[in-house]
Amino acid sequence: MIDTKEEPLAVPVYCYSYYRISSPSQAKGGGIMRQVEAAEKTCDENGWTMDTSFHLTDIGISAYHSKNLDDRAALGGFIKAAESGLIKLPAVLLVESLDRLSRANIMDALELFIRILNLGISIYTHYDRIHYSKESIQANFGPLLISITIMCRAHEESLIKSARTKAGWQQMVERMKAGGVGRKSIYPPWITIENGKPEIIKSEARIVREIFDLCIEQNMSYSAIGRQLREKYDRNYTGSMLGKIFHKKRALGIFSPSDIEEIQAYPAIVSEDIFYTAQARIKERLNTGVGRGTKKINFFKTKLRCSECGTAMRMNRSNTSSTYVCRRKQELRDCSQSSKLEVGSFQSILLYALSLVGTDDLIGKSSSDKLQKLGKALAVEQAKLDEKRQRIKNLAELVAAGSKTGASMVMKTESEIQEIEVSITALQSELDRLQSPSLPRNVQYIFQFNRRYSLGEVTKADQEPFVNALRKVVDRIVINSPVAAEQRTLVDIHLVSGVQVSIVVLKDYTAEILKDGTRIGRHIMMKK
Structure with missing residues (x-):
């Protein structure tokens, strides 16, 4: 058998x-x-x-x-x-x-x-x-x-290893306090210890002194300093690297082994007067905006995006002008964005375009019909959520019995619940936005800001309130490369309401503003 x-x-x-x-x-x-x-x-x-x-x-x-x-x-x-x-x-x-x-x-x-x-x-x-x-x-x-x-x-x-490491570090600190040499890694790039003592590398120190000079004498921003050094020395100094030079005391020859301890560990390359003057100049430029004028204040920060790579358009400041450029193109040089926009002129165009859009388009037509549709959609999604949650409870006994199929079904249902919850959040957010009593006030603030901007009455103090108001109305502003020789850039303003406004900016900053393919205005730069 x-x-x-x-x-x-x-x-x-x-x-x-x-x-x-x-x-x-x-x-x-x-x-x-x-x-x-x-x-x-x-x-x-x-x-x-x-x-x-x-x-x-x-x-x-x-x-x-x-x-x-x-x-x-x-x-x-x-x-x-x-x-x-x-x-x-x-x-x-x-x-x-x-x-x-x-x-x-x-x-x-x-x-x-x-x-x-x-x-x-x-x-x-x-x-x-x-x-x-x-x-x-x-x-x-x-x-x-x-x-x-x-x-x-x-x-x-x-x-034991941790204790030895800490002891070794403390021994080095004590040795440096006595005038000895520490580990190579604690010294900045302009100091060498090859000869058994800290010595200045003159070529490197010269660049650092130039950085302080660009900050103090020419009032340059980090990005402007980084750009000039890149062009002159083919060196890449990021904002983080420059921040360490300006705010840590390494240029004064000071090593800080802890937050409360400082050691004069190597020769200084700038005086204390230069070091602290640079800090004061940075604080003055960032916090007060003194000497900038409206052309040097970024009122559209966080909203401008490059269409080519999706990264932010950054504002570069200098003594003579300020421009919007693609951050990725400037830092990595691997973006094809060709738009370079003078800040004052471009901000005038954006504000003018927003002033032409009707209040209903900025807010979204909050008719009772639209509110009813949102309410109905929200009720449907809530009913789906209740059904899925009940399903989880029904599957609990199956899972408790050790069923792998039951466990798989629970995971699938939980995933569906997450998707429904995301949908509910989006619907509720739109409903709250349309019913918000502050939304019309934000729109009115933008209109008033445009008038004050055109008269040159806005200051650095107006930046944060305007940015907050803009956030409630504008989703993003996409900067496209020009497609014709006479163009400077093409712009798409995506409003939170779903409406899109397009702008064709010419070389002389004359601009055509369009909505749904129809021209709604023309901006002409006044010659000064």
Whole structure:
């Protein structure tokens, strides 16, 4: 007699391999590659199925301070996914050693270890070939004692290393206080210690002194200074780099090992008078707008976008003029945007265009019919939400019984609930906007601002109120490259109400304003 019984299909075990190194420099030494090769070999030997849908690599993230458990870290994200039911089971988390998971104190490390096992995920360490699982530890607690010993040792090693690092840092600080030399990494680019003492690199120091001069004597912004240095020296000085030069005391030769301690560690390259004058000039320019005039105040910040790359159009200031240019094109030079717009003239055009648009278009025709439609749509979505939530409750018993199908249905329904909630939020936001008593006031403020701007009566103090009013009415203003030789730029103003206004700006800043393809106005720049 032939046995026709089929052998049961083997259930695949899904393997998730986690790699971690403490610093990026360890990657150069092959730390990650060593772990990857060992993981692949272990996976093959055990017949596990490697699931690479999760990128489980943490580089330069501390396990001593449990930073690798943050949601943004690979391990933290994996655990969150497992808690949400997104990890295929049965599963094994493959690590080189338990110290890859945690180097925290034993109570926190053990809590993490047990937390992973309780999620139905076993842990395999390919360094010592130990396989930890909830079932095996319940049957024999010996491996648990081994894991506790390993985690204790890992924490002690990190504790000793941390203490040594702090002691080494403090010894360096004391040595520098006595006139000695510190680590190379603490010195700015214009200082060298190759000869055993801090010395000024004259060519580098000259550039830094020029930066201070451009700020104080020519009242240049960070972007203007960065542009001039790039053109003159082919150096890329970002706003962040310039901010450190102006606001940290490195140009005065001061090293700050802590927030309350300062050491005169190397020669100064500018005087205190120059350093603090630059800070005062920056504060004056940013906070008071003195000497700018309306042409140098960005009243449309956050709203201007480049159509080519989608990044913001930035305002560049100089003594002679201020212009709007694409931020990406200026910094990375990989955008094809060709529009370059004089701020004063362009802001006049935008304000004039907004003044031509009717109040109904700016606000949105809040007729009772539209409000009724929104209310009806909101009621429909709310009914859908109630139905989906009830469905979740009905599936609860199925999930409690261990049904994988039930769990899958719950996840799908929860995803549908999230989509409905997003729709409800958008509908409610539009309903609130149309019913808001402040909306007409914002529109009226924009109209009044246009009149004051044309008379030259607005100041820096008007910037924030105008930007806040504009935010309620304008969604975005898209700057397009010109398509004809006589054009300077093409503009699309997208209103929150859904209405779109287009502007064709010519070389002389004459502008045609259109709505629905029909011209509604023409802006002509007055010659001064």
